[in-house]
Amino acid sequence: MREQVDVVIAGGGPAGSTTASYLAKAGHKVTLLEKAQFPREHVGESLLPFCYPILRELGVMERLERRFVRKPGVRFVDVDGRSQTTWCFGHVIKGPEALSFHVRRAEFDNVLLENSSRLGVAVRQRTKVTEVELEREGGGVLVRSVDDEGVAREHEARFFVDATGRDTFLAGRLRTKRPHRDLDRAALSTHWLGADMAGGIDEGLLQIVYLGGEKKGWIWVIPVARGRISIGCVLNHGYIREQKAKLQEQGVEDWQEALYRQELLSSPFVARVIKDARVAMPLAFNGNYSYYSESKYGDRYAIVGDAAAFIDPILASGVYLSIKSAQLVAGAVGVQLREGAEAGRAAIDAAYAEINGAYKLVDRAIHLFYNPVSINFAQAGGAANLLHEEHKDALAAGHYLLAGDFFANHKKYLEFIELLQKPKTYERYKKLVVKNTSYDTATCGYDAEAVFGAIMDEAEELAGAERSAGAERSAGDDPAS
Ligand SMILES: Cc1cc2nc3c(=O)[nH]c(=O)nc-3n(C[C@H](O)[C@H](O)[C@H](O)COP(=O)(O)OP(=O)(O)OC[C@H]3O[C@@H](n4cnc5c(N)ncnc54)[C@H](O)[C@@H]3O)c2cc1C
Known part of the structure; x- marks a missing residue:
């Protein structure tokens, strides 16, 4: 069996579904092949505020707001519990984006994938991509898949997108995967x-x-x-x-x-x-932590999300890095499909310059976190708030980084991080900011109702279900019933 489409995407996680949805919205014919049956469990549940505009553009915001817990910020705590710092997104982001989300990934990923189908993507679940030919004479790519009933299919496409997550389908085959x-x-x-x-x-x-x-x-x-x-x-x-x-x-x-x-x-x-x-x-x-693919794109393929790179999740950056890369890559692939190879190549080069810049920035910020002689996010109490006082620009950077401003402004933040790595600057910063506890904040000012809204208490819900199952069982055991 063989089909012909514009783009075949392997993997239906956030990176794959987002790429597919943007391409379908632009009028392209897209097939997405996913080896699992959704909903499926996945680690990575805390999202960044910068996801907001993408989720809104995809048209899923209403469903997310009804279903998921809201996240006003991040608190870093030292293991002994003596120091802690609360970074509130609302300090630098105004409007609804100041409240991000914590999600059950099984449900979140399913919302995104169902939305791809709604937008016209042909989604085939329980179908694994097994092979891809990227160098075919006459152009295009040939993708081979097999479903869980053993039915093999071939898919001809003008472009292939690998969004297979930590399975790293293409990086494995091209031997371009490198560890951090x-x-x-x-x-x-x-x-x-x-x-x-x-x-x-x-x-x-x-x-x-x-x-x-x-x-x-x-x-x-x-x-x-x-x-x-x-x-x-x-x-x-x-x-x-x-x-x-x-x-x-x-x-x-x-x-x-x-x-x-x-x-x-x-x-x-x-x-x-x-x-x-x-x-x-x-x-x-x-396990299988922190790697990148040396090559992330070619004339007829692109790799997005965890399939391209994965960095330690300390900044809760994975989903945002994946869906933002997916949005940029979908835009560039659209240019290639509409305007041809030359314009396409320039657009993809530009997209990956931004994507690589974002990953580099996140990598540097993570090293900052693990560097014992540099900034300690838990002890940066003053920094979190002083930025609203006399050191607005330099210190707002910390908040923006934790909110996900990795892409368009990555150069600016890289400079900020370089500055903090210098022992002399850091000493000055520490004296002025870190040791100044008068700016500490304990709360972002939201109550449980604003954050959990109408979401049921799962512990109580389960306990209720267990109680009634127990009652049914004992009623069933009763010879008089
Ligand atoms: C311990 C840990 C904690 C994390 N915490 C966070 C967090 O708090 N916040 C956050 O934003 N991120 C977090 N992440 C990262 C986040 O989970 C990932 O960055 C995100 O899931 C990447 O999305 P993706 O679509 O690239 O990959 P995935 O979500 O993994 O999706 C890939 C899909 O491809 C499918 N697939 C694989 N191979 C094939 C094939 N051959 N054919 C067809 N389909 C295939 C898989 O079944 C899967 O559904 C965390 C990660 C880890 C490991």
Whole structure:
């Protein structure tokens, strides 16, 4: 079986569905092949405010506002709980964008993919891309797929987009995948029900607890629903290996579970949050951290999202990097389809100059986070607020970075980061800003109603369902009934 379209896209996560939707909106014939059946679980639940304009353009904002928890900012906390800084998007972003989202990815990704179908994309789920010929005589590409019933198909297209996420379909085949060795981390994560929501979780803040030292790690606490919290722990691989050996020597059977709990309990803040909570799903282990593809595009292909690069998720940047890249690439591919190879090449060069700049900026900001002699986001209390006083421009940069201003202004922020890396400048900055606690803020000023709205309490909902299932069972057991 063979079909002919303008563009074939492999992968239906945020990068693939966004590329497909923009191309379909521009009138192109698009087929998207996704190996899983949605909704499917995925890690990466906290979004940045800069996603907002794209989600609005895609036409999904109303559904998101009805379904997901709102996120007014980020709080960085030191592991001992002594220092913390709350960065509120509302300090620099006005209007509804100041409130971002925390999402259940299974549902969020499904909303985006269903929306692609609505816009005219031919979406085939349970269909895996197995091969692609990029150098065909006479132009175009040939993509081969197989569905989960074993039916093989061929798809002829003028352009191929790889959005296969951390499977890195093309980078694997082209042998262009390279690791960021200095960001060699892995994450352990799961959801909790019935957690203690006090201390900023009830205000929708993403909380990041910095573990410091040899762990080079941190913990995320994300309220994904009322009463349901995602908690993940990111650790250096070297430390994980060492702890694994230690725990196994002690006879611990499930070392991942033991390590996860050990790290969570090392933070008094997280220990309190989970004190009376229970785990809601199996623990996930995400390794294969931080890599990039040396080549991200060619005459007839482009790679977007995690398939092109993945960087440590400390800034919660992945979904935004993916959908913004997808928007830029879709625009450039549209130029190629309409105006031909030469105009297309110039447009794709320009799109990737911006994309590569954004990834470089995020990479630098992440290194800043892990650099013990540089800025500590948890101790930058003054910085978070002083920027509204006499140091507006320089310090607003911190807020804009955490909100996702990575693309158009990446050069400006790169300069800002370079400045903070210089010991002398940093010392001055520390004296003036970091040690000045008089600017500390404890809240972004939102209450639970604004953040959780009409979203049900999942812990209570589940407990209710369990109670009524129990009641039904005991009624069924009753010989008199
Ligand atoms: C531990 C961790 C925490 C994170 N936290 C955050 C966060 O808080 N905020 C944030 O924004 N980001 C976060 N991220 C990053 C975020 O999850 C990703 O950047 C985002 O999912 C990338 O989207 P994507 O569409 O490129 O890839 P994906 O969402 O992975 O989608 C790729 C799709 O391709 C499909 N596929 C793969 N191979 C094939 C094939 N051969 N044929 C057909 N289909 C195929 C897969 O089934 C999948 O559905 C985190 C990541 C990790 C690992």
